[in-house]
Every structure is written in structure tokens, then in C-alpha cells.
Amino acid sequence: MDAITGAWQWLTTAANWAGEKGVWHRLGEHVQLSAVCLALACLMALPVALWLGHIGKGGALAVNLSNVGRAVPTFAVLVLLTLSPLGTQGDWPTVIALVLFAVPPLLTNAYLGMREADRDVVEAARGMGMSGPQLLLRVEIPLAYPLIMTGIRSATVQVVATATLAALAGGGGLGRIITAGFGNYDTAQVVAGALLVAVLALVVEGALVLVDRFFDPMRGRRRGRRTAREAGPGAGPGEVGPGGSGRSDASAGSGRSPGAPGSGGDDDVVALGKLA
Amino acid sequence: MRGIAAGPGCLQANDWICGEYVRTRSQELVDATLQHIGITVVSVVIGLLVAFPLALAARRWRGAAGPVLGLTTVLYTVPSLAMFALLTPVFGVSAAVVVTGLVLYSLTILVRNILAGLEAVPADVREAARGMGYGSARLLFGVELPLALPALVAGVRIATVSTVAMTTIGSVVGYGGLGNLIASGMEGFFKAEVLTASVLCVLLALIADLLLLGLQRLLTPWTRTQRPGRLRTRRGARTAKVVA
Numbered sequence: 001m002d003a004i005t006g007a008w009q010w011l012t013t014a015a016n017w018a019g020e021k022g023v024w025h026r027l028g029e030h031v032q033l034s035a036v037c038l039a040l041a042c043l044m045a046l047p048v049a050l051w052l053g054h055i056g057k058g059g060a061l062a063v064n065l066s067n068v069g070r071a072v073p074t075f076a077v078l079v080l081l082t083l084s085p086l087g088t089q090g091d092w093p094t095v096i097a098l099v100l101f102a103v104p105p106l107l108t109n110a111y112l113g114m115r116e117a118d119r120d121v122v123e124a125a126r127g128m129g130m131s132g133p134q135l136l137l138r139v140e141i142p143l144a145y146p147l148i149m150t151g152i153r154s155a156t157v158q159v160v161a162t163a164t165l166a167a168l169a170g171g172g173g174l175g176r177i178i179t180a181g182f183g184n185y186d187t188a189q190v191v192a193g194a195l196l197v198a199v200l201a202l203v204v205e206g207a208l209v210l211v212d213r214f215f216d217p218m219r220g221r222r223r224g225r226r227t228a229r230e231a232g233p234g235a236g237p238g239e240v241g242p243g244g245s246g247r248s249d250a251s252a253g254s255g256r257s258p259g260a261p262g263s264g265g266d267d268d269v270v271a272l273g274k275l276a
Numbered sequence: 277m278r279g280i281a282a283g284p285g286c287l288q289a290n291d292w293i294c295g296e297y298v299r300t301r302s303q304e305l306v307d308a309t310l311q312h313i314g315i316t317v318v319s320v321v322i323g324l325l326v327a328f329p330l331a332l333a334a335r336r337w338r339g340a341a342g343p344v345l346g347l348t349t350v351l352y353t354v355p356s357l358a359m360f361a362l363l364t365p366v367f368g369v370s371a372a373v374v375v376t377g378l379v380l381y382s383l384t385i386l387v388r389n390i391l392a393g394l395e396a397v398p399a400d401v402r403e404a405a406r407g408m409g410y411g412s413a414r415l416l417f418g419v420e421l422p423l424a425l426p427a428l429v430a431g432v433r434i435a436t437v438s439t440v441a442m443t444t445i446g447s448v449v450g451y452g453g454l455g456n457l458i459a460s461g462m463e464g465f466f467k468a469e470v471l472t473a474s475v476l477c478v479l480l481a482l483i484a485d486l487l488l489l490g491l492q493r494l495l496t497p498w499t500r501t502q503r504p505g506r507l508r509t510r511r512g513a514r515t516a517k518v519v520a
Contacts, residue, residue, distance in 0.1 A: 002365070003365030003366075070434070070437050070438055070441065070481075071437050071440070071441060071478050071481035071482055071485070072441065072478055073440075073441040073442070073444040073445075073455070073458075073474065073477050073478075074441070075444040075445050075447070075455060075458060076444060076455075076458055076470070076473070076474035076477060076478075077474075079458050079459075079461070079462045079470050079474075080470060080471065080474060082462065083461075083462065083465060083467055083470055157353055160355065161355035161356065161357075164355040164356075164357045164358060165355070165356075165357055165445065167357070168357070168445075168447075168448070168459070168462075169462065175355075175357055178357055178358065178361045178448075179357075179448070181361070182361070182448055182449075187364065187365050190361045190364060190365075191361065191362060191364075191365055193358070193361060194357075194358035194359070194361035194362040195358075195362070197354075197355050197357065197358035197361075198354045198355070198358045198359075198362070201353050201354055201355055201358070202350065202353055202354070205353045274352060274356070274381050274384075274385075274438050274442065275438060275441060275442070276355060276356055276357075276442070276445070
């Protein structure tokens with residue numbers, strides 16, 4: 001319990017919040033870095049994923065990217081980039097590493113969301129004479145929305161966690177409070193920093209769940225459809241989702257690689273475990 | 277970046293790829309790799325031992341499912357550096373910090389996959405076993421568990437691969453296996469050490485994944501013979517879809 005009282009004292013000391021090494025500054029760095037990298041990753045990954053999903057190609061790429069990404073340690077990538085010539089370019093190694101690890105969940109989930117959009121509905125829309133862009137914007141993207149958002153959520157959690165690790169490679173952010181604490185054998189500071197990081201991660205995750213619910217184009221309609229389709233005991237495993245959001249999530253499904261990419265895209269399940 | 281042509285002078289030149297480094301520090305590399313494997317294996321095994329009863333409880337009592345899944349999801353959201361830092365005062369600077377953190381992370385995937393695997397067992401199969409006089413323990417271990425095995429192994433594969441990668445972060449408390457070499461290489465600006473350790477780490481993850489895949493094939497021979505009849509396999513595959 002010493003550690004907790006120590007951490008509490010650390011957190012309630014005003015001096016620890018102010019200045020260059022203070023919490024506010026580190027939090028600002030952390031949030032700014034995460035937001036920039038997430039935006040960059042979304043700009044890069046989502047258009048590609050939506051387009052690949054729309055034309056129905058590139059499934060193997062989207063699936064394997066996540067499988068390979070999981071095997072590469074974020075810490076190793078951060079350090080390798082720091083030691084590379086890029087290491088002298090300020091924040092660039094961190095930015096590249098963060099974007100790199102945010103892309104797979106975005107790409108894979110958005111692609112799968114597009115492919116899992118009910119084919120009958122898509123065909124019907126096409127039959128009604130919708131053009132390609134109309135189909136994309138008014139049918140496929142709304143149907144893919146849950147998985148697109150899941151991708152954004154996993155990518156965000158990923159980015160916030162990796163930004164913490166950036167401190168190990170000399171970057172800024174809240175992780176710096178933890179590494180500095182380890183450096184000084186200051187357990188109180190280590191625990192205080194860890195609490196701050198954990199709270200930030202949970203707050204961000206919670207905020208995204210709310211954003212997700214608020215913007216859901218099928219709000220209030222989806223559940224009826226699902227229960228109709230998956231009636232019966234022990235229905236979809238998607239129903240065990242966190243916070244009762246009741247949806248399947250591609251980011252940690254079976255580690256199975258697809259038997260034949262492109263064939264029956266609806267059961268190409270991909271997995272992305274925790275990376276950082 | 278210079279290529280493999282690195283001769284004996286590669287240590288002085290601080291090349292990325294250096295045979296001399298691997299030769300002269302082979303003992304260090306072997307020790308780090310063994311520590312890495314040890315931490316990973318212990319974490320995943322303990323993770324399985326904890327996840328299994330949790331999954332059973334979540335299935336048995338509907339009320340327990342929400343809290344169990346919710347708690348593991350919350351733990352999963354906590355960044356690893358923070359997790360290890362929070363566990364340090366509890367266990368001191370020891371391997372237990374890293375193992376405990378990794379166990380907590382593996383629970384999320386393992387509990388969900390075991391639960392999904394068990395719930396995907398067709399109700400008529402369960403009924404048939406009951407009708408044949410199977411008790412609940414025999415039903416679980418003789419019928420349900422084998423049928424849930426593909427989903428379970430899929431979970432173990434994901435958990436293992438990400439555990440191998442995350443073990444490196446254990447270097448903050450000095451128990452990161454190959455991560456220790458990455459950290460010391462970073463401090464000394466020693467490129468060969470960082471790259472060699474990183475590559476070994478990725479290789480370790482890939483080898484572990486292949487071994488588990490092989491294990492699954494061995495344990496569930498029926499999934500191979502049933503390939504032509506797609507119906508059953510497809511159904512199994514769909515239900516193995518789980519949440520992170």
C-alpha cells in the first residue's frame with residue numbers, strides 16, 4: 001500500500017504537474033502525438049481499405065498484414081527507427097512507428113466490414129440502379145460502420161499504448177514519467193505515471209465507445225436485425241462484445257488464415273492481438 | 277545501411293548486420309532467447325490455466341459473463357509499460373512482474389476464444405452425449421473441449437505471438453528476454469545487437485505460431501478429413517470469430 005500512498009502524494013504535488021517535465025506537458029505531448037498519428041493512419045488506411053473492400057480485392061493483403069504485424073515487437077521497431085538515420089529527425093521515428101502499428105487494425109477491420117456487408121443488400125442496391133459511389137457511401141459504408149469503428153478503436157488503443165513506449169526510445173509523452181521513475185528508483189513516480197497512462201487509455205477507449213454509439217448510422221435498428229438473424233441459444237459470439245456493444249470484432253478472431261482469399265469473404269477472420 | 281559483406285571489422289564499423297557479433301556474443305544471445313521463451317511459455321500456460329475456469333464460469337453463470345469479459349477488456353486496454361510499472365511495487369523487480377502482466381493480457385483473448393469455442397458446440401451433439409449417459413465432467417472433457425479445440429488453439433496462437441512480442445517490454449524491469457538486448461543496444465547505439473535481437477524475436481513468434489498450428493492439426497485430425505464437406509468447417513470458422 002506504500003506504493004499507492006506514495007503515488008497519491010506524487011500526484012497531489014503541484015510541482016509534478018508543472019513545467020517541461022510535468023504531467024500537463026507530457027499529457028499534451030502524448031495526446032498530440034497520438035492524435036496526429038491516428039489521423040495520418042486513418043487517412044492512409046481507410047481509403048485503401050474501403051476501396052479494396054468495394055472492388056472485393058486484396059483480401060489476402062488485409063488479412064496477412066495483421067497477422068504479420070502481431071509478430072513484430074513495437075519496442076524493436078521504435079528502437080530500430082531511432083538508431084536509423086531517421087533517429088536524428090526529432091519525433092519522426094516515433095511518428096512512423098505509431099502510424100505503422102495503427103494501420104493494420106484499421107485496414108483489416110474496415111476491409112472485413114466492407115466484405116461482410118450483407119451481399120444480398122448490396123446486390124439489391126445495385127439492382128435498384130445505384131452507381132458505384134452511391135453504393136459505397138449509402139450502403140456499404142453504413143453496413144461496414146461497426147467494423148470500421150472497431151478498427152478505429154483498436155488503432156487508437158494501440159497508438160496510445162505505443163506512444164507510451166516511445167519514452168523507452170527517448171521520445172516524450174506520459175511514458176516518460178514512468179521511465180524517469182524507473183531511472184531514479186522512484187516507485188511512487190513509476191506508479192503515478194502508470195496510473196496516469198492507464199486512466200488516459202481507459203478514458204480514450206470509453207470516449208470512443210460513446211462516439212461510436214452516437215454516430216452509428218443504424219442506431220436502434222441493428223439489434224432487431226441481429227436478433228432476427230441469429231436467434232436461438234448461444235447465438236453469435238459477437239454478442240459477448242465489451243460493454244454489451246454486441247458485435248463481432250475482427251481484431252481478435254481465430255488466428256486462422258483464410259483458406260482461399262476471395263472465396264466467401266464473409267468468413268475470412270483476422271486476428272490482431274495486443275501489441276504494446 | 278551496409279549489407280552482409282560485413283567483415284571482421286563490422287563491430288568497429290557498427291554495421292546493422294554483423295556475423296562477428298553473433299559469433300562473439302552467442303552465449304548472450306542464447307541466454308536472452310531462453311529467457312524470452314521461458315517467460316512466454318510460463319505466461320501462456322498460466323494464462324490458459326486461469327482462462328479456462330473463467331470461461332467455464334462465464335458460461336455457467338450468465339451473470340458472471342459480463343464482469344469477467346468486461347474486466348479482461350479493461351485490463352487489455354492498459355498499455356503494457358503502465359501494466360508492468362503498476363505490478364512492480366507488488367512483486368518487486370522480478371520476472372513475476374512481466375509474467376503477471378502478460379498473463380493478464382492473454383486472458384482477454386483466451387477467455388473469449390474458449391467461450392466462443394464451447395458455445396459453438398452444437399446443442400444436438402450435447403444432447404446426444406447426455407442421452408448416452410455422459411456426466412457433466414465427461415461431457416466437457418470428452419465432447420465439448422475437443423470440439424472447441426480449434427477455437428481454443430486459435431486463441432492460444434494469437435496470445436502466444438503477441439506475448440512473444442510484448443515480452444520485449446519487460447526490459448524495463450530487466451526481464452525482457454531479447455528485449456534486454458534491444459534496450460542495451462539502444463543505450464550503446466549498437467546496431468547489430470538491436471537488429472539481431474529484433475529478428476530473433478520475430479522468428480521466435482513465427483516458429484511458435486507454426487508449432488501451435490502443427491499441434492492443432494495433430495490434436496484435431498477430423499478437421500482435416502472433413503475439408504471436402506465445407507458445411508461443418510465453415511460453421512466452426514464462423515463461430516470462432518471473437519472480440520478483442
